[in-house]
């Protein structure tokens with residue numbers, strides 16, 4: 001098991017697990033990765049739930065969530081539910097998962113594998129653990145050894161099972177295993193290219209567009225993407241951590257700002273919070289009359305599909321309308337488990353869209369992108385945005401030219417279902433927001449007609465109202 005820092009066990013959490021311990025008589029792992037012993041539980045003094053978690057370590061779940069003791073009272077029934085729902089019933093163990101589990105976690109079983117908290121506790125975070133699973137290149141090894149600070153290595157066992165052991169250039173592997181390119185600073189790159197910090201009226205909240213905000217509820221992700229736009233803060237400790245007081249301040253800001261009708265909950269990964277914390281945040285937002293709907297941005301269904309438990313789905317349904325933007329990168333992510341997770345969300349009435357970052361050598365060719373977009377539609381996820389890779393520090397090895405993205409859209413538009421074509425956007429550095437870029441199908445005006453080029457190169461005329469006959473204006 002990867003080295004996880006030992007933490008002081010708090011009494012709130014101890015209360016939450018005492019019933020199952022009494023039943024089993026054996027120690028039990030807690031969802032934050034701590035090993036809890038029944039004797040220790042009996043000796044604990046009262047202590048707020050979150051204090052031991054938020055500031056000392058990159059640690060799941062609940063970094064920055066509110067102090068639940070203020071909001072939830074009957075403790076015992078809630079406890080039983082918490083423990084009982086951490087596993088995700090109904091997920092069949094694939095042959096791939098079963099073989100990986102047997103080889104790398106011989107003491108665990110299928111129920112452990114399908115328990116998202118087990119997945120969190122057993123994330124691959126150390127060089128030695130990763131080296132047992134894949135043949136690391138010299139470049140990868142040197143990059144991991146050199147790493148300090150935010151954006152650590154973190155890979156769930158489930159996602160690690162998708163990595164190609166022998167091919168360091170495999171798309172998925174490149175997205176989660178660091179290389180030395182991360183330490184190169186190219187021209188125009190910086191730690192906060194979108195200027196989020198400058199548009200943050202209170203910590204943990206970005207208010208760029210008048211009617212919507214970005215609410216950052218945690219800095220934890222169960223898998224860290226090497227091209228993350230928030231590389232400056234995700235997985236960080238200390239002052240970059242999202243704290244419970246920040247969440248309360250952000251909720252108060254939203255409540256006091258009637259123009260806000262749409263809240264995007266992000267992080268880190270919001271679905272890495274436990275059910276109670278998510279329920280709390282969604283409930284608080286639901287109580288604000290001017291908030292019309294909420295979106296959650298998450299990669300959890302992709303890297304930890306077992307997180308989509310019936311209990312979680314019930315919470316999302318309760319706070320409807322909740323939309324989700326899921327972060328997909330490559331068709332290799334479209335496994336039966338991911339299809340089942342998305343199916344549960346879609347069945348619960350959660351509209352699903354995908355967000356994909358265009359990455360050099362990962363998904364920047366037409367067959368890969370088309371396979372991803374087609375595969376998403378099959379699991380009821382609408383391709384939403386294709387992002388030009390943001391100029392975050394150390395990302396030049398991932399960045400394609402913008403014209404590469406335009407050509408990908410040209411290869412999709414008209415050549416496949418319209419639903420399979422995402423909007424290609426550049427998130428303007430400095431805070432200009434998402435600017436859509438698409439191939440230009442307009443040739444110009446001629447004699448009152450609009451001249452258009454079709455997807456297959458044909459030229460067509462459209463009688464455009466308001467254009468004077470005889471006028472000639474051809475775009476170059």
Ligand code: SF4
Nearest residue numbers: 221224225228268299
């Ligand atoms: S899941 Fe999202 S927030 Fe987390 S590391 Fe990946 S891109 Fe960043």
